[in-house]
Amino acid sequence: MKISFLCDRKTTVISKTQHGFIRFAPLPLYKALARVLPACQPVGTVVERLEKSAKAWEERGDETEEEKEIYSQITNGKLDASWK
Numbered sequence: 542m543k544i545s546f547l548c549d550r551k552t553t554v555i556s557k558t559q560h561g562f563i564r565f566a567p568l569p570l571y572k573a574l575a576r577v578l579p580a581c582q583p584v585g586t587v588v589e590r591l592e593k594s595a596k597a598w599e600e601r602g603d604e605t606e607e608e609k610e611i612y613s614q615i616t617n618g619k620l621d622a623s624w625k
Contacts, residue, residue, distance in 0.1 A: 550613050560598040563591055 547558055568591045575584045604612070 550609075554603050555608075555612060556598050556601040556604060560595050563595040563598065567591055568595065 547553055568588070571584060571588045571591060574581070575588050578584055
């Protein structure tokens with residue numbers, strides 16, 4: 542079976558996929574909720590945080606070879622997230 546677009550450990554750039562996911566899925570959802578529930582402060586805060594996160598991922602750029610190796614080890618079960 543062919544590896545799907547965002548699941549290829551060798552070619553997927555995590556910073557770009559994260560930025561794209563935030564802009565595509567949760568950000569529009571929470572923006573819509575903020576329009577429907579304008580008095581609900583937590584929704585507005587979530588929108589601000591999502592926008593900051595998307596911008597940070599966008600500015601981050603491509604991963605280093607070391608980061609790619611760490612991500613690969615984590616997804617292969619060879620390393621847990623305690624290395625952070």
